[in-house]
Amino acid sequence: MSTETLLQLEQRLIEEAQPFAVVTVIRAAPPTSAWVGAQALVEGDGALHGWIGGGCSRSIVIEAARQTIRAGQPKRVRISNEPGRPEADVEAHAMPCASNGTLELFIQPTLPTPMVLILGATPTALEACVLAQRVGLRVGAAASVTAPLAALGLPWVMQGFDAAAFDQTEPQSILVATQGDNDEDALEAALRSTAAAVLLVASERKADRLRDAMRLRGITPERLAALRSPAGPHIHARTPQEIALGAVAGLVTLRRELQQQAAAAEVDALHLVSGETVPALSPCETSASIETPRARYLNPVCGMAVDPASAKHVIDYGGERVYFCCDGCKLEFERAPDKYLAIAQGRAQLEKT
Structure with missing residues (x-):
């Protein structure tokens, strides 16, 4: 596959909001069929496109790439039987082929931009839609009246509040900025969705009242724990623009927290110790057996x-x-x-x- 075709594939996956990782050879010691600068792309399901060497290292590369996708963090990988001191920032694998070549790779994941739903057509909600897009979030919106949202050019706008419809967009988080326009209906739909967190723009007193209302509507304690109010850090906001700025800061904070949790969970799952050599996957026969x-x-x-x-x-x-x-x-x-x-x-x- 040519570099141009790889770039086209990257663009298509980005447009389709699909995760992938680009693998680049940064060192190749013979005998190996790879070369420095060779690249491949690994999709989230493990499909590999491009060329980074023979089949002996293929399964190692694919699994390492999928790990970076799950963790959302890049990594360096060395596949070699050369003796050497372990490096804390390099994941080491034994070279399974009897050829005993060496490959060193840099793997960079690209994850879909998280989808954030903003509920409401208030001045604060409109400002939040604009700011959230500027910080790189994909934004959808829902409101009782959607006319004010039309000029924003959002990819997804819905009239009314429905949890099942929200889930079709697979939102990472939902920001409720209705501020008096069907607050309870909007908040209930948000909490009944699968969003990891629901951020509420409201005063402390109003937030407490809405929590009580959600309990009466049958929202479980587990889902109520996903509710965050205030929506963001306290910045002494007064205007709709300032309130929106604080709320979007809360969305960014949540995004980074979830990324860190995913990375930590991946490390725990692998049971890695810094500098430890990771066993090769699906090894070929070693030189000792041939x-x-x-x-x-x-x-x-x-x-x-x-x-x-x-x-x-x-x-x-x-x-x-x-x-x-x-x-x-x-x-x-x-x-x-x-x-x-x-x-x-x-x-x-x-x-x-």
Whole structure:
């Protein structure tokens, strides 16, 4: 896949609000078929596009990329059997191929911009819609009367307050800025949605009254715990613009808190200790388990030597028997056999020169 095509794929995934990670080779020590600057893109479901080396390291790269997507944090990954001191900021994996090459990668995730719903068509709500977009949030809105929202060009506007409709947008948070316009209906719908948090623009006294009203409407204590009021930090706000500024600051604070929680949860799930080598995933046979080849045959995917007499991973293609060091390389070859045969022919020509 060309760089241009990767860029086009990135743009499409961004437009579709789908997560992905870009993997860039920042170091490659032979024997390896990757090169510095080679790139691949890994989607949230693990689909890999592009080229960052042979099939031996493929499963490691995909899982590492998916981890960065879940955590929302970039990482450096080294796949190598070279001795060396552990580095706290590098995730180390054993190179599963007997070729013993080295790959060092930088993985940068891109996550969909969180969706925030702002309820109300008050001056504060309108200002909050504008400010939230300026800080990089995707914004939708709902109000009893939507005419004031029309000029904002929002991608999603709804008349009325309905939790099921809110959930169709998968909101990370909801800001209730109705300020007297169907407050209870708006707040109830927000709390019955799946939003991680509901921020309420209201005085302390009014917020307490609305909490009592929500209890009478059957809102559970667990969901009431998701209610935050005041909506943001205390900045002595008086005007609608100032109140909106404080509320949007609350949305930004919530976004960063959730990112930190996701990163911490991913680390806990991996049970990583700083500097510890992470076991390789789906490893090929190691060099200790492979005898010195009696007949030299180069794996067309990763370039390592394979003994045809003892190879366990073999397929027939185009009237030719093709041998591999591991199942990962075999699966990669089956995805694009003509490409890898051409690469193998190129290697053979280089060896003759």
